[in-house]
Amino acid sequence: MDVVHREGNTMTLSMGPQHPSTHGVLQVIVEVSGETVERADMEIGYLHTGIEKSAENLFWTQASTVIERMDYLSPLSNAMCYVLAVEKLLGVTEKIPERARQVRVLLCEAARIASHCVWLGTHAIDIGAISCFWYAFDIRENILDLTEQAGGARMHPNYLRVGGLNGDLPQGFLSKLDELIAKFPERMRELRTLLQNNPIWRDRTIDVGVLSLEDALAWGATGPVLRASGIAYDVRKAFPYSGYEGYEFDVPVRTEGDAYARFLVRLDEMDEAMRIIRQVRKRLDTPGPIAVDDPKIIAPPKETIVLSMEALIHHFKMVSEGFRVPPGDVYQAVEGPRGELGYYIVSDGGNRPYRVRTRPPSLYNLQCLKQLAVGGLIADMVVTIGSLDPVFGEVDR
Amino acid sequence: MEVMPGQFLLGKIDEVARWAQSSSVWPLTMGLACCAIEMMSVQAPQYDIARLGSEVFRASPRQADLIIISGRVSQKMAPVIKRLYDQMADPKWVISMGACASSGGVFDNYAIVQGVDTVIPVDVYVPGCPPTPDGLLYAVNLIQQQIRHGGRGGIFAKA
Amino acid sequence: MPSSQAPSIAGAAIDPPTLRDPTLDDALIERVDRAALHDRVLALRAAGTTMLLDIGAVDYPERTPRFDAVYHFLALPKKQATVAEVGTPKRIRLLVGVPVNDPVLPSLTNLWKNADWPEREIFDLFGIVFSGHPNLKRIQMPHDWEGAPLRKDYPLRGPAREKTPRPAFALKSNVPAGAPPSGKVAQALERQTRRTGDS
Amino acid sequence: MSPYAPVAIFLGVCALAALVFVSVPGVLAARKPNAVKAEAYECGVEPTSEVGGRLPVRFYLIAMLFVIFDVEAASFYPWAVRMHELRMYGVLEMAAFILVLGVGYAYVWRRGGFEWR
Numbered sequence: 001m002d003v004v005h006r007e008g009n010t011m012t013l014s015m016g017p018q019h020p021s022t023h024g025v026l027q028v029i030v031e032v033s034g035e036t037v038e039r040a041d042m043e044i045g046y047l048h049t050g051i052e053k054s055a056e057n058l059f060w061t062q063a064s065t066v067i068e069r070m071d072y073l074s075p076l077s078n079a080m081c082y083v084l085a086v087e088k089l090l091g092v093t094e095k096i097p098e099r100a101r102q103v104r105v106l107l108c109e110a111a112r113i114a115s116h117c118v119w120l121g122t123h124a125i126d127i128g129a130i131s132c133f134w135y136a137f138d139i140r141e142n143i144l145d146l147t148e149q150a151g152g153a154r155m156h157p158n159y160l161r162v163g164g165l166n167g168d169l170p171q172g173f174l175s176k177l178d179e180l181i182a183k184f185p186e187r188m189r190e191l192r193t194l195l196q197n198n199p200i201w202r203d204r205t206i207d208v209g210v211l212s213l214e215d216a217l218a219w220g221a222t223g224p225v226l227r228a229s230g231i232a233y234d235v236r237k238a239f240p241y242s243g244y245e246g247y248e249f250d251v252p253v254r255t256e257g258d259a260y261a262r263f264l265v266r267l268d269e270m271d272e273a274m275r276i277i278r279q280v281r282k283r284l285d286t287p288g289p290i291a292v293d294d295p296k297i298i299a300p301p302k303e304t305i306v307l308s309m310e311a312l313i314h315h316f317k318m319v320s321e322g323f324r325v326p327p328g329d330v331y332q333a334v335e336g337p338r339g340e341l342g343y344y345i346v347s348d349g350g351n352r353p354y355r356v357r358t359r360p361p362s363l364y365n366l367q368c369l370k371q372l373a374v375g376g377l378i379a380d381m382v383v384t385i386g387s388l389d390p391v392f393g394e395v396d397r
Numbered sequence: 398m399e400v401m402p403g404q405f406l407l408g409k410i411d412e413v414a415r416w417a418q419s420s421s422v423w424p425l426t427m428g429l430a431c432c433a434i435e436m437m438s439v440q441a442p443q444y445d446i447a448r449l450g451s452e453v454f455r456a457s458p459r460q461a462d463l464i465i466i467s468g469r470v471s472q473k474m475a476p477v478i479k480r481l482y483d484q485m486a487d488p489k490w491v492i493s494m495g496a497c498a499s500s501g502g503v504f505d506n507y508a509i510v511q512g513v514d515t516v517i518p519v520d521v522y523v524p525g526c527p528p529t530p531d532g533l534l535y536a537v538n539l540i541q542q543q544i545r546h547g548g549r550g551g552i553f554a555k556a
Numbered sequence: 557m558p559s560s561q562a563p564s565i566a567g568a569a570i571d572p573p574t575l576r577d578p579t580l581d582d583a584l585i586e587r588v589d590r591a592a593l594h595d596r597v598l599a600l601r602a603a604g605t606t607m608l609l610d611i612g613a614v615d616y617p618e619r620t621p622r623f624d625a626v627y628h629f630l631a632l633p634k635k636q637a638t639v640a641e642v643g644t645p646k647r648i649r650l651l652v653g654v655p656v657n658d659p660v661l662p663s664l665t666n667l668w669k670n671a672d673w674p675e676r677e678i679f680d681l682f683g684i685v686f687s688g689h690p691n692l693k694r695i696q697m698p699h700d701w702e703g704a705p706l707r708k709d710y711p712l713r714g715p716a717r718e719k720t721p722r723p724a725f726a727l728k729s730n731v732p733a734g735a736p737p738s739g740k741v742a743q744a745l746e747r748q749t750r751r752t753g754d755s
Numbered sequence: 756m757s758p759y760a761p762v763a764i765f766l767g768v769c770a771l772a773a774l775v776f777v778s779v780p781g782v783l784a785a786r787k788p789n790a791v792k793a794e795a796y797e798c799g800v801e802p803t804s805e806v807g808g809r810l811p812v813r814f815y816l817i818a819m820l821f822v823i824f825d826v827e828a829a830s831f832y833p834w835a836v837r838m839h840e841l842r843m844y845g846v847l848e849m850a851a852f853i854l855v856l857g858v859g860y861a862y863v864w865r866r867g868g869f870e871w872r
Contacts, residue, residue: 011811015798017474017800018427020426020456025429034811034871044673044695045473045680045695045696045697046477048472048508048697049471049506049509069431073434134441137437137438137441138441141443144438154435155434213634217606218669219669222609230637231632231633232642233642238645239644251639253638324567326575327572329572329576346572346614350566354572357613359610359628364670367670368670458796459796472697472698473741475745476744479749481799483752484791505712505713506712506713507714511717751790752792753789
C-alpha cells in the first residue's frame with residue numbers, strides 16, 4: 001500500500017476495507033479538506049475469489065455452485081443467467097418446459113425483493129434509521145424460507161440446473177407463497193411510511209450523489225441507477241427471457257438521478273416484482289414437467305433410476321463426466337437487482353466451461369462514485385455508496 | 398455461583414467476572430462475503446443475537462472482544478485481517494464462520510487463503526456455506542462457554 | 557489439476573468463436589484488428605452506440621494471436637426514454653486478437669470513462685498492457701503479486717500450492733488442510749507477526 | 756458537624772469511586788502491548804496520515820463557539836426555576852445577560868464564524 005502523503009490543508013483518510021458503511025470490503029482513499037471531499041480513489045479486490053478461474057475447472061453443472069456465490073444478495077439471478085447462457089449454447093432454450101420457466105421467474109423476482117430488502121436495511125442504517133433494518137429483514141426471512149423449502153438452502157440453493165430445475169416445488173411451498181403474497185402489501189406500506197416522507201431521510205438523500213443521464217451512460221451504469229437518471233432500460237423488457245414477455249409489469253423511471261430517486265425506483269421495483277409473482281402464482285397450479293426430457297443434459301429423476309437401465313447409465317454419466325457443450329461463445333444478459341448482469345461464456349466442446357466472463361453491474365455502478373463524491377461531505381459519500389448498492393462478491397469476483 | 402437461601406448469590410469474584418464478561422461478548426463489524434449477510438440475519442428479529450448479549454457490533458477493533466471472519470479471506474485481505482486481529486484489545490476471541498473462512502471452502506484456488514487459521518488463531522469454527530444463523534448463534538454460545546469454564550478472560554484476565 | 561477428481565475431457569476446438577452456431581448471433585459480432593480498434597469505436601460512437609457495457613478477455617493458448625479482448629457495446633437512446641422508446645437496443649460485440657509476444661492494446665479510457673477498471677482488471681489477470689491508461693495498476697490481486705492468474709498456463713491453486721497434494725478427505729491425512737497465503741503476502745504477514753511478537 | 760458536611764462526604768465518595776473505577780481495571784486488565792496494536796487504527800491498513808495530524812481550524816472554532824453558547828444556555832436554568840419569585844428583577848437581569856452575549860453572537864455571525872465551507 002503506497003503511503004498517500006498530504007499536501008496543502010487536505011487530510012488523506014482511508015475509509016478502508018473494514019468500515020461499517022462501505023457495504024463490503026471497499027477501500028476509499030478520501031482526500032478531505034475539513035469535511036468536504038476533494039478526491040475519492042477506490043481500491044477494490046479485497047474479496048477477489050478467482051471465481052472465474054474456479055469455474056473453468058468444474059463441470060458445466062458444478063460451475064453454477066461457484067457462480068451463485070458471486071452476487072450473494074440475489075444468488076438466483078446469477079444462476080439464472082449462467083443457466084440461460086449454457087442452454088443457449090446447447091440450443092435447448094425453447095425446449096425448457098413452461099413450469100420450469102415460471103418457477104425460475106418466481107424465484108428470481110423473490111430474490112430481487114430479498115436483495116432490495118438488504119439494500120434498504122443497510123442503506124437506512126448508514127443514514128441512521130436503525131429500525132428500518134428489522135422491518136426489511138422480516139420480508140427477507142419469508143423469502144429465504146421459500147428458497148430453503150424449494151432448493152434446500154437459504155441463500156445458495158443451487159436449485160436451477162441447465163435444462164430445468166433440480167426438482168419440483170415441495171408440497172407446502174404454494175401455501176407459504178400465498179402467505180407471503182398476502183402479507184407483502186402491508187409490509188411494504190410500513191416500509192414506505194417509515195422513510196418515504198420522513199423529513200430527515202429526504203434532507204439526507206435529495207440532491208445527494210446526482211448522476212446525470214450523460215454521466216450514467218458514460219459510466220456504464222445500468223439497473224436502478226440508470227433508471228433513476230431517466231432511461232427505462234430493463235433487460236426483462238428489452239431482451240425478454242424465460243417467459244418474461246408473458247407478464248405485464250411496468251418499469252419505474254425517475255429523472256432526478258439522486259439518492260432519493262434511486263430509493264424510490266427500488267421501492268417501486270419491489271412492488272412490480274410482487275406483481276409478477278402474483279401473476280406467476282396463478283399459473284403454478286397446473287403441474288407439468290420441470291426439466292427438458294433429454295437425459296444427456298439433465299440427470300433423470302431419482303425414482304426412474306431403479307427402474308430402467310438407461311436412466312441409470314445416464315445418471316452415472318451425468319455424475320461422473322457431466323455433459324458436453326458444442327464449441328462456440330455466447331453473451332446472455334439478465335436483469336439483476338443491481339442492473340444488467342451478463343455472462344460471456346466460451347465453450348471448446350469439452351465438459352468444462354472454457355471461459356466464464358461476468359459483466360458485473362455493481363462494478364460499473366460503483367465506478368461513478370469517484371465523480372459523485374467530489375464536492376460533497378463525507379456523510380454524503382456514505383449515502384451515495386449506499387444508494388449505488390454495490391455487492392463486492394460481484395465487483396471483485 | 399450458587400443461590401443460597403434468602404435470595405443470596407455466592408460465588409468467587411472470578412466466576413462473577415466471567416459470568417458478566419461472557420454475557421456481553423461484543424463482535425466487530427467486519428463482513429466479508431455471503432456469511433456476512435447471514436451474520437446480518439442473526440441480528441434481525443427472527444434469530445436475534447441480542448438474546449446472547451452480542452448484538453452490539455462495534456465498528457472499531459479497540460472496543461470489540463470477538464471478531465467473526467464471515468466470508469472468504471482473499472490474499473489481499475489476509476494482512477488486513479491480521480492487522481485487525483492484532484489491534485483488538487485482549488482478551489479476544491475469533492469465530493471462523495463458514496467453510497471458506499475455515500478451510501477455503503469451494504474455492505480451492507490461487508486467490509483464497511485456505512483457512513483463516515493460517516493467519517490468526519481461531520477459537521470456534523462454524524461449518525456451512527453459509528452457516529444458518531442458528532449455527533452462528535451456537536458458535537457464540539460456545540465462546541460464552543469457553544469464557545465461563547475457565548478459558549481466557551475472567552477477573553485476572555489471562556490474555 | 558482440476559479440483560474435482562473426475563477426468564477433464566478437453567474440447568478439440570482451438571478457436572471457439574469461429575465455430576459459433578449462427579443462430580446465436582443475436583448481436584452484431586465483428587472481429588476487429590488491434591490497430592483499427594480506436595477508429596472502429598469512434599465510428600460506433602458516432603453511429604449511436606452510447607454505452608460500453610463490458611470489456612472481457614479470453615486466453616486461447618494454441619491459437620495465434622493468443623488472447624481475445626471482447627468489447628460489448630449497447631445503443632441506448634441518449635435522452636430520457638420510456639420502455640417503448642428504449643425498445644430493443646442494438647448490441648455490438650467486438651473481438652480483438654492480441655498476440656502473446658506483444659500484449660498491448662489501445663486504452664479506451666479517453667473515449668469511455670468506465671473502461672478504467674475493466675482494463676486494469678485485464679492487465680491484472682491476463683497481463684495485457686493498455687497503452688494510454690491513466691493509472692494501470694493491479695486492481696484485484698495484491699499490488700506485488702506475480703503472474704497473470706487467468707491465463708490457462710497459470711496453475712489453478714497458485715504457484716506456491718501447485719504441487720501440494722489435494723488433502724484426501726477420504727483418508728486420514730496428516731497433510732494440514734489449510735495453507736498459508738503465498739508469495740509476498742506471506743512475507744508481509746511474517747514481518748507483522750515478528751512485530752507483534754506472538755508465537 | 757457543619758451544615759456542609761454531607762456535601763463534602765458526597766464529593767469525597769464520588770472522587771473515591773471515580774478513582775477506583777479508573778485504577779482497578781488498569782491493574783487487573785490483561786495487558787499484551789505490541790507494536791502493531793500501538794499503531795493508529797485506520798480501517799485495517801497501514802495508517803496513511805500520522806496520528807494527531809493537523810486539523811483545519813474550523814473544527815476548533817466550532818468547538819469553542821459551542822462551549823460558549825452552551826454554557827450560556829445552561830445559566831438560564833437557575834433563572835427559569837425561580838422565574839416567578841424574581842419577577843421583573845430577574846427578567847431585566849437576564850435581558851442584560853442575553854444582550855451581552857447577543858453582541859458576541861452578532862459579531863461572530865457577521866465575521867462568518869458559522870459558515871462551514
